[in-house]
Amino acid sequence: MSIIQARGLTKRFGALTAVDGIDFEVAEGELFGMLGPNGAGKSSTIRMIGCLSPPTAGELLVDGLDVRRRPREVKARLGVVPQDDNLDPDLTVLGNLVAYARYFDIPEREANARAREYLELFQLWERRGEIVDSLSGGMRRRLAVARALINNPRILILDEPTTGLDPQARHLVWQKIRVLKQRGVSMLLTTHYMDEAANLCDRLVIMHLGRILVEGTPADLIAEHAGRQVLELRLSGPERDDVLRRLQPVEGLRFEDVEGATYVFGIDGGAVSLISEIPHVGATALRPATLEDVFLRLTGRGLQE
Amino acid sequence: MTPSDVTLAGISYRSYHVWQRNRDVFKRLWRAELVPPVIEPVFFILAMGLGLGAYVELEGKQDYIQFLVPGMLAIFPMFAAIGECLWGAFFRMNRQGTYHAIISTPVSVEDLTGGEILWGATRMAMSTVFILAIVAIFSPVYDLYRSPLILLVPFVALGAGITFSAVTLWYTAMAPSINSLNYFFTLFITPTFWFGGAFFPPDKLPEGIRVAAWFIPTTHLVNVYRGLVEGEPRWSHLGDLAWLAVVGAVFTYVTVAAMRRRLIT
Numbered sequence: 150m151s152i153i154q155a156r157g158l159t160k161r162f163g164a165l166t167a168v169d170g171i172d173f174e175v176a177e178g179e180l181f182g183m184l185g186p187n188g189a190g191k192s193s194t195i196r197m198i199g200c201l202s203p204p205t206a207g208e209l210l211v212d213g214l215d216v217r218r219r220p221r222e223v224k225a226r227l228g229v230v231p232q233d234d235n236l237d238p239d240l241t242v243l244g245n246l247v248a249y250a251r252y253f254d255i256p257e258r259e260a261n262a263r264a265r266e267y268l269e270l271f272q273l274w275e276r277r278g279e280i281v282d283s284l285s286g287g288m289r290r291r292l293a294v295a296r297a298l299i300n301n302p303r304i305l306i307l308d309e310p311t312t313g314l315d316p317q318a319r320h321l322v323w324q325k326i327r328v329l330k331q332r333g334v335s336m337l338l339t340t341h342y343m344d345e346a347a348n349l350c351d352r353l354v355i356m357h358l359g360r361i362l363v364e365g366t367p368a369d370l371i372a373e374h375a376g377r378q379v380l381e382l383r384l385s386g387p388e389r390d391d392v393l394r395r396l397q398p399v400e401g402l403r404f405e406d407v408e409g410a411t412y413v414f415g416i417d418g419g420a421v422s423l424i425s426e427i428p429h430v431g432a433t434a435l436r437p438a439t440l441e442d443v444f445l446r447l448t449g450r451g452l453q454e
Numbered sequence: 455m456t457p458s459d460v461t462l463a464g465i466s467y468r469s470y471h472v473w474q475r476n477r478d479v480f481k482r483l484w485r486a487e488l489v490p491p492v493i494e495p496v497f498f499i500l501a502m503g504l505g506l507g508a509y510v511e512l513e514g515k516q517d518y519i520q521f522l523v524p525g526m527l528a529i530f531p532m533f534a535a536i537g538e539c540l541w542g543a544f545f546r547m548n549r550q551g552t553y554h555a556i557i558s559t560p561v562s563v564e565d566l567t568g569g570e571i572l573w574g575a576t577r578m579a580m581s582t583v584f585i586l587a588i589v590a591i592f593s594p595v596y597d598l599y600r601s602p603l604i605l606l607v608p609f610v611a612l613g614a615g616i617t618f619s620a621v622t623l624w625y626t627a628m629a630p631s632i633n634s635l636n637y638f639f640t641l642f643i644t645p646t647f648w649f650g651g652a653f654f655p656p657d658k659l660p661e662g663i664r665v666a667a668w669f670i671p672t673t674h675l676v677n678v679y680r681g682l683v684e685g686e687p688r689w690s691h692l693g694d695l696a697w698l699a700v701v702g703a704v705f706t707y708v709t710v711a712a713m714r715r716r717l718i719t
Contacts, residue, residue, distance in 0.1 A: 162719075196719075199558055201557065201717070220562070221560045224558060225559075231554070231555075231558070233551055235552065235555040237550070237552055238550055239482070240475075241482075247478075251474055252556060252559035252560065252561045254468075
């Protein structure tokens with residue numbers, strides 16, 4: 150059975166439609182990604198799953214339970230790492246986990262054992278007596294993940310877990326997410342970093358303006374929508390026209406103009422040798438396709454503002 | 455439905471977990487917060503009881519300092535409950551994300567509201583014990599402990615604390631910004647402070663003010679405390695307690711609704 154099932158899920162705030170009738174499922178043990186720019190509807194979806202925002206329409210089941218009718222049981226099965234860090238600044242690192250465990254009715258002895266296990270896993274045990282404000286951004290995020298695991302959730306919800314972190318801290322968070330994946334923890338991850346989604350997710354949806362544009366594995370989505378390689382042209386006038394005239398006859402290529410650059414998708418072996426013969430085109434203009442290209446191709450705009 | 459799902463206004467035993475969270479924070483910080491609650495009542499006794507009191511002659515056989523004790527027992531602890539449910543709650547709700555973190559667990563908005571109100575009431579009761587202790591220090595000289603019934607005051611404070619906490623938390627849940635918290639002082643605390651019967655009996659006030667003062671919860675709490683401190687409980691005090699209970703119950707309901715509107719979007 151799927152751990153999360155959404156059918157026609159919709160959220161409206163007055164005239165604004167934040168989530169526009171989306172369907173998706175997250176399977177047991179899966180790391181499922183929601184990729185999209187700000188305003189795509191990712192966080193609204195997460196809030197509906199977490200029973201903090203009632204759906205306007207559609208169906209949403211968590212572990213087979215309706216979020217509208219059984220919020221307490223749904224929340225008991227979730228571990229949520231929110232986008233806005235809401236660790237308890239009035240408590241210590243360990244105090245945060247102990248207080249949180251109580252909200253789930255976890256007995257004290259068990260709570261202490263789990264708190265120790267997760268603080269050690271996330272390299273925070275040494276800091277257990279400090280207040281949260283003395284931690285770095287990366288440590289806070291790891292503590293938020295540890296807190297979300299304290300109830301042994303059926304699924305861990307990670308809402309932009311690395312936004313605002315420096316590269317080193319991001320990699321440490323990624324590493325911990327992989328450890329959890331090996332342990333079989335089901336996860337739903339939202340992000341607007343395509344490299345994060347490509348690196349971590351088994352399967353993902355790309356969202357835009359409240360809708361799901363495409364769904365699949367990162368590799369399949371790239372192969373289907375962007376091809377193996379992408380040519381990124383920053384030329385104009387006759388030079389640009391010349392390149393396009395040479396490439397237009399090639400079958401399977403797709404062209405997209407985005408903010409002063411021309412992207413050519415769907416490039417493979419044959420086209421590569423053709424491109425190498427064209428003057429004005431630098432060697433670096435040709436690069437492997439990424440999920441960013443999928444998004445560009447589908448929406449005509451980039452993921453990041 | 456299992457026994458663990460039994461609720462009152464949607465509030466379940468899980469409120470206790472919210473109360474425990476606040477208790478843990480208090481245990482960490484109480485030393486830093488200890489000085490004002492000791493100093494202020496002492497200043498109050500010295501200035502009002504001994505300073506002003508030297509010029510005040512009451513109609514009865516009481517000294518003014520004796521008249522002030524029930525008022526002190528009501529006013530200072532009330533500030534403890536209000537502080538917790540005004541500034542404290544505002545920060546937990548709007549700045550720290552604490553409320554959102556809590557309602558992301560099986561603890562509901564109703565439980566959260568109940569836990570916050572219970573904690574405010576606990577602070578009020580604790581503060582009452584504290585004031586009683588300070589009054590005890592002055593008691594041998596000024597004869598302030600005149601009836602053993604005075605020892606019931608902290609228990610009444612726990613109940614009245616629910617009333618004050620519910621009213622305050624309702625206001626906090628409705629407050630659009632931190633600046634609007636100041637209006638609570640103007641609209642609620644100032645009239646409560648001056649016209650709640652803590653400093654003078656309200657009988658000689660103009661009738662309009664006297665009628666308005668009747669609605670202030672503090673008026674009724676001070677009435678009850680006078681009965682206990684002087685060892686003269688009356689049947690009318692049950693009416694005072696009933697009014698506090700009505701205000702507490704009504705505001706607990708409307709606070710739950712306000713908190714839902716604020717936190718579930």
